[in-house]
Amino acid sequence: MIVPTWRDDDAPISRGPACRPRRPASRRLLVQPGRPRHRRLRRATGDPDHHRRAAPAGRSGSHARLEDHDRSHRASAQRGPGLSDPAAPRPGRPLCPGARRATDSDRRRRNTPHPRLRPHHRLRAAEEPPTLPPAPRAGRLDRLTMPPLDDHAVCMLRIALTPGLGPVRAARCIEAFGSPADLFSASPAALQRIQGIGSVLAPRIAAGLAASRDLADRQRESAARLGATIIARGGADYPPLLAELEDAPLVLFCRGRLSADSDDRYPVGIVGSRVCTLYGLEQSARFAGALARAGLTVVSGGARGIDTSAHRGALDAGGRTIVVMGCGLAHTYPPENVDLFEQIVADDRGAVISELPIETPAVAENFPGRNRIISGLSLGVLLIEAGARSGALITARIAAEEQGREVMALPGRVDSQASRGALELIRDGGAAPVIEPGDVIHTLENAARHHFQGTHEARFAPSPQGLFHADPPAPVGLSPLQQRIVALLTEPASADQISTRLGLEPAALRTELTVLELTRRIERVGGLFQAACGK
Template sequence: MRSAEQVPDAVLRLGLSEGLGPLLRKRCLAYFGSPEAVCAADAAQLSQVQGIGRGKAEKIYRSLQVADPDSEREEMHRYRASAVVLGDADYPRLLAAIPDPPLLLYVRGELREEDSLSLAVVGSRRCTAYGREQAGRFAGQLSERGLTIISGGARGIDTAAHQGVLRAGGRTIAVLGCGLARTYPPENGELFDEIAERGAMVSELPMRFPPLAGNFLPRNRLIAGLSLAVLVIEAARRSGALSTARQALDMGREVCALPGRVDSPASEGCHQLIARATAALVTGPPDVLQLLKSSSLSLFTPTTTPTSFTPTPTTATPATNSPAPDASTFKGNFTPGAADSPEGEAAVTGPGGEADGELFSPVHLNELQKRIYVALSDDARSLAELQRLTGSGAAAVMGELTVMEVRGLVRRQGSSFVRT
């Protein structure tokens, strides 16, 4: 990870500027090519980016000019925070694979390679005693099996999940909807210090950014993006935890939910997910482990290969081609298993009219996972070959290979990857 001094001024300026959320920041990087080029642009140039009109361009330009990277570095020193920049070798692989990964991620504590084997545990702030008990039970027992537990540090289910992991001696990561210099909720200050000592506190927001209501939906995408799967413990019909589940599904990650009493409003959201077959029903930690090592391949859809942009700042440390974490590092009796055999596969016609053969992939995979699955249809492929065939960067491909390996869709063969 980078110290405060190792984070480029331009990267800090982009994070500090008003009016540049994850989507517009990504568009600016795609348009201008680097953080430095974005910061050097004038208002007229900024207004050429999709979604930035003249008025917003003026606001962004002024904000970039007055942003104070040195003051931000002082805050990082004060709270012993470090950072990772998109494109760095130690940037979380799963997070790099989502459509809009943060350019800069602030960290209190330590991010490790083993955190790629991760589960998000989410639920309502206003939870029941049952919800708190189950959050601690699932999070604690699954962390003992080697999973890093991701949650949002909020009241209710999040707090119970973090506490369950710490009691069990496992690793947990809290993803905040405010800057790391803020303590929200205020009663969790001691808990956050303990998480930073035995896991990590992370945020994409500047150090002193307040916990505004509009921060939490974007924060939820990071919780989903850092995780192989999302477990919803207890959620009412309009709970924010359901947005985390939806975003996980959009990313091709697994979602599971715990049922509650049939007449409990606190579990209506979970029951809705289960009833619509968008979440697997789980009643104990072994169900979650089984979900992570299996893959339901009975539903198939034709593969498409749209282009996607993964910003790679020119100031970032190049990503390495180190192998994805091995799912065998899970403790206990959890071992990676092969995916269920599909009922059948059909050939589809390629752009030139010829049959492309085995070009069907599971509907629950995201687009990059589908392209990887197709690329592995006839032979083992190295990381470099998969990058070339999918048109994606090393970090994004490795992140998806990690997901697919744990699901039992692919396995490593020497320095290459093959379908299971």
């Protein structure tokens, strides 16, 4: 292809078609095969004859013009504002009314070469290509600050990265072999005797444990790049409420500060649907802000809709919030919340955590698993707005049935599909209705007291099932009121139903129910109470 370029000197050329007017010698086009069209330079230096200067011998015209342009820039920067400074007054040309003189930022911007004023990307074969600085070598452990981990945390990280070992199987293996470190010396035959590990899975787990050291080093390296920490189950920094769960994560990858023993001691989960109404967004921010001002940490999943509104409500109130991700910390989902998550970390207003390896992408199957972490971190869960098939109902069900957490729901319009799931949960007795933030604090008061006294795990521990496996009741005498309550609970009933039937105030009834649960006379099944087996 023949491309015209501007002529650099006054050498004679053919005129071309007779009908074409002859251009000045300095502006004629020289047709050369294989040469790209040269774009006209911006005359930033103020030199009217800049484009007329001939190129020295041995240099192409376009490259010579580029080099002269950069040289003029440097000379202009050294001599300061003068005749070449468009903002400086010129002889016979005073500043126009309202014009301003050049500032330092203007001069810095003017003296910086334009991105287009660089050597052309197509160089001749005889010319040397520009020398680029060597790219930094990624993956160098000596160039990164590795997160400090003790031997226990390193072992737990390696176990968590082993295929086939989930939280439950890993806990069984650690209990069988005595410690996490002893698990790495176990043979496939020994692993095969663990419940849930057969002859097919045992060799794979043994091979995975042997190859887990390199995986753990890469995770620590990735955590160092992100400024993240790794919190291992059984360590001093691991959240005690989450540690009560049978399937608690072996490790948590954390950006920010997770202070489970001080600032984040009393967390509350706020969940809801991604597809929500304006009413749901307003109430989520309202409840989150009020609870944050009361000293509670708001825990949610960082998703669109109710979750995002809850996080922002807590931050606007000057409180703390924890984001439980459904992907690795190297990814942000949803992507529009990247500024929100960075604000939480940069302003020391909470943490962004995940149990998944750092490079894990956001896929649908990873999100239901994080729901148990949201409820496990919390004293109770508040359901703001959820449809009949919302994923937030999974969190509420896990909190009530598997973890024994308090579950509350905000009533919505009875004809609104966005509130259908929450209304059904209230109707079936699976959640306590709340209409004010004070109702949430009142509901969590008993659980917070047990957590403060260190008896929360016993308070919410699941009761043994079956007639012949139940332990005998503690030898504690019952008051007449307590006997009436036990006699009434031959069938499951909610606290409101018991209060109505016995004519008791809710506060007085709650105290008696707590005593009966601690003495194992009654047990909680979701949001209902019933007499314990054999009682």
